[in-house]
Amino acid sequence: MKKEIITRAGIPIELCEYLDDFYLISEMANKTLDELRSGLPIWIPAEIYRQMNLSVWVYSDIRVNAFCYYKDEKNYIALSLGLLTEFWNEVNDFVNQENLALVIKLSESNKPYVIDTLYFCMLNFAIAHEFGHIVHGHLREGKCENGIDEMLCISNDSDHKNKKMKNWMTQLKEYDADSFAVSIQSRMFLKYWKNDDMQWNLCVFDRMFITNYLCFRTFAEKTGRNFDTYITKNIAEYDHPHPGIRMYYSCIHYLDWLGRVFGFGENTIKILLSGVHLIVTYEKNVLEKEKVKESYFSIAYTKKGVQHVMNLHNGWQEWTEHFNQYAYIPIEKNENIDSIMFSLDEKGEFINKEEN
Numbered sequence: 048m049k050k051e052i053i054t055r056a057g058i059p060i061e062l063c064e065y066l067d068d069f070y071l072i073s074e075m076a077n078k079t080l081d082e083l084r085s086g087l088p089i090w091i092p093a094e095i096y097r098q099m100n101l102s103v104w105v106y107s108d109i110r111v112n113a114f115c116y117y118k119d120e121k122n123y124i125a126l127s128l129g130l131l132t133e134f135w136n137e138v139n140d141f142v143n144q145e146n147l148a149l150v151i152k153l154s155e156s157n158k159p160y161v162i163d164t165l166y167f168c169m170l171n172f173a174i175a176h177e178f179g180h181i182v183h184g185h186l187r188e189g190k191c192e193n194g195i196d197e198m199l200c201i202s203n204d205s206d207h208k209n210k211k212m213k214n215w216m217t218q219l220k221e222y223d224a225d226s227f228a229v230s231i232q233s234r235m236f237l238k239y240w241k242n243d244d245m246q247w248n249l250c251v252f253d254r255m256f257i258t259n260y261l262c263f264r265t266f267a268e269k270t271g272r273n274f275d276t277y278i279t280k281n282i283a284e285y286d287h288p289h290p291g292i293r294m295y296y297s298c299i300h301y302l303d304w305l306g307r308v309f310g311f312g313e314n315t316i317k318i319l320l321s322g323v324h325l326i327v328t329y330e331k332n333v334l335e336k337e338k339v340k341e342s343y344f345s346i347a348y349t350k351k352g353v354q355h356v357m358n359l360h361n362g363w364q365e366w367t368e369h370f371n372q373y374a375y376i377p378i379e380k381n382e383n384i385d386s387i388m389f390s391l392d393e394k395g396e397f398i399n400k401e402e403n
């Protein structure tokens with residue numbers, strides 16, 4: 048088995064090709080990692096992939112984390128034992144929860160297949176997210192000490208204003224890495240598209256939305272961040288976006304990718320609405336979350352939520368040119384979003400107003 052030791056902030060970390068056999072998760076995780084590794088080279092043109100000199104590793108830390116790292120023109124993606132285990136638990140809990148049938152019908156015989164697929168897709172998204180940090184030059188730009196972590200790493204900047212600025216810059220990079228991961232995930236799911244079977248397509252794409260929801264929820268709950276007071280806190284107090292915000296802008300990007308392939312007609316809209324409806328009803332009916340501030344996804348539909356989504360999208364566009372100097376592939380600059388409808392007030396009541 049290949050091993051390599053890297054040093055981050057003075058601490059050596061042993062990276063391994065596979066998890067040692069003695070963990071419960073090892074067999075499943077190692078098999079999935081092999082499949083994932085074989086998919087990476089087709090994400091970008093072959094010559095650029097070769098230049099990136101990329102490898103995917105695991106390391107035995109029980110904290111939930113994934114990180115990317117750059118040194119001597121080599122790029123590393125590393126997933127922690129904690130992440131590989133927590134994603135597995137999350138998927139199993141999701142599929143086996145008692146009330147799931149209120150929103151999704153799964154036969155007992157189909158459950159193991161769904162568990163394996165969701166696990167694969169969640170890890171695929173996590174790796175694609177780290178790949179996004181690398182391929183868009185976030186590491187080569189050099190302001191992040193050659194590495195970006197997904198777990199909370201509190202900035203030791205004592206200046207409040209500086210700290211907020213750093214947090215916001217981190218959120219923008221997270222937004223961009225998520226956008227890249229969405230493009231990879233869309234391409235993967237589009238392979239399963241059947242022209243003559245819309246019901247099948249809806250089931251397939253619902254899984255794509257569940258994957259994202261579970262990924263963002265795990266990252267929000269298991270990486271040391273607390274989003275309970277999101278509604279009253281300044282958005283720049285957080286270093287990573289709220290999970291519902293990540294879900295919302297991912298949906299916008301999914302819509303964009305589907306639209307590029309199929310146009311923005313009835314089928315594209317149906318897929319988006321089905322995915323969004325699934326997550327909203329899941330939080331409401333299965334998790335029985337009554338208040339909007341307790342529901343991750345619903346919070347994105349408040350005035351504060353849509354403003355946050357716009358700030359991230361528009362804020363990142365101002366940085367694309369700068370990061371293009373360090374990126375391996377060109378970063379697309381998109382048009383600014385001028386307004387998004389918001390439909391919930393902070394108490395969770397429906398309203399119908401357009402934000403200008």
Ligand SMILES: [Zn+2]
Nearest residue numbers: 196197221224
């Ligand atoms: Zn990230």
